Amino acid sequence: MNDATSPPTPTDRHPSAHVRWLWSAVALLGVIAVAGGVLAWKADQRGASLEQELVRRQQDSSTQSTEARMLAKQAQGGMADNAAKVALLEARVAEVGVQRTQLEDLIQSLSRSRDENLLVDVEAGLRVALQQSAITGSVEPLVASLKQSDERLARHNQPRLEGVRRAIARDLDRVKAVSVTDVSTLSIKLDEAIRMVDELPLVTQAEARRDGARGAPGSVARPASATASGGAAEAGWPGRLGELWSGVGQSVWGDVKSLVRVSRIDHPDAMLLAPEQAFFLRENLKLRLLNARLALLSRQFDTAQSDLMVAQSALERYFDRSARRTVLASELVKQVAGQARLVVVPRPDDTLAALTALGIGR
Numbered sequence: 001m002n003d004a005t006s007p008p009t010p011t012d013r014h015p016s017a018h019v020r021w022l023w024s025a026v027a028l029l030g031v032i033a034v035a036g037g038v039l040a041w042k043a044d045q046r047g048a049s050l051e052q053e054l055v056r057r058q059q060d061s062s063t064q065s066t067e068a069r070m071l072a073k074q075a076q077g078g079m080a081d082n083a084a085k086v087a088l089l090e091a092r093v094a095e096v097g098v099q100r101t102q103l104e105d106l107i108q109s110l111s112r113s114r115d116e117n118l119l120v121d122v123e124a125g126l127r128v129a130l131q132q133s134a135i136t137g138s139v140e141p142l143v144a145s146l147k148q149s150d151e152r153l154a155r156h157n158q159p160r161l162e163g164v165r166r167a168i169a170r171d172l173d174r175v176k177a178v179s180v181t182d183v184s185t186l187s188i189k190l191d192e193a194i195r196m197v198d199e200l201p202l203v204t205q206a207e208a209r210r211d212g213a214r215g216a217p218g219s220v221a222r223p224a225s226a227t228a229s230g231g232a233a234e235a236g237w238p239g240r241l242g243e244l245w246s247g248v249g250q251s252v253w254g255d256v257k258s259l260v261r262v263s264r265i266d267h268p269d270a271m272l273l274a275p276e277q278a279f280f281l282r283e284n285l286k287l288r289l290l291n292a293r294l295a296l297l298s299r300q301f302d303t304a305q306s307d308l309m310v311a312q313s314a315l316e317r318y319f320d321r322s323a324r325r326t327v328l329a330s331e332l333v334k335q336v337a338g339q340a341r342l343v344v345v346p347r348p349d350d351t352l353a354a355l356t357a358l359g360i361g362r
Helices: 010-112 114-136 140-156 161-176 182-198 201-236 237-258 277-297 303-319 322-339 349-361
Strands: none
Touching: 114 161, 114 322, 114 349, 140 161, 161 349, 182 277, 182 322, 277 303, 277 322, 303 322
16 A cells, blocks of 8 residues: 555656657657648649649740741731832822922912912903904993903002002093094994985986976966956957967967076086986995995095095086985085094003003012
8 A cells, every 4th residue: 555655756757758758749740740741732732733834834925926926927018018008108298299399389379470460461451452442443442441450450459559550540531532433323324325325316307307397387377378368358359469469479488498498517427317327327326335334344444435535426416416315415425424534542551551660570
């Protein structure tokens, strides 16, 4: 009993402590081994995953490399196309540059020559109007051109053009003051004279008419004397014998006067005109007047004056000047002869000089 309940000695306690320390070390080594195994497994798993990732990335890299080579080839082809397009664009840009330069020159020319074009148009219009006035013999084309030029310059409203406008005003007043032959009116008068030629009485017709007019009172006097003698029959034989003797004397005197006729003839050849020649005389007068009309229309005033003088001479020589129609026809011919004169249309020299001065100033 004493041996069993007696406390252990230090020698007995030492082996148990040593065992506990041994087991603790074994347990610690086991824990460490487990931890190392876990770590090793994790490292292995991580290495496998890294290897898989590396393989995947290597595959991706190869794929990207292949795509990169394809893209590089496409880029090279695109660069060649772009180089060709750039060359074409450069050529077009150069062409556009040339066209732009030409267009700018044209615009500058237009803007610089606007006033010049206006003055050139005004001068050309005046010269054309001057030619028309010279051809037609009328101042209307020149007057219209001067008015139109003044209106254009007024719309332009440039101070340096006021000199031209003043010159236009002076030329316009000078042109309006000229009285130009009205050819149309003169042609109408000649047409009227030509129409009246067939109705004009000749000198021979006028003498026959005067003789008929003189014979009419003698024929009327016979019945009157017969009536008077019939009334005086009741007065006796002496009165009736006197009346009979007077009637016989008047009859004899009338017969004597019919045999001899005394009249004044200014142109003897007019009395020698045969009746069948009257037709040719009238036609010749018509031709003279028609020639004068054509000469007026063609602005040959000397020829017209010559034909009118011949026509006037024929009217005075062969036709009865005391007849109203002859007087009227002669007046028409005289009026045409007095107005058929060549009138020179004045030139717009002041306006042309002002335009030339502006042209030199530019």
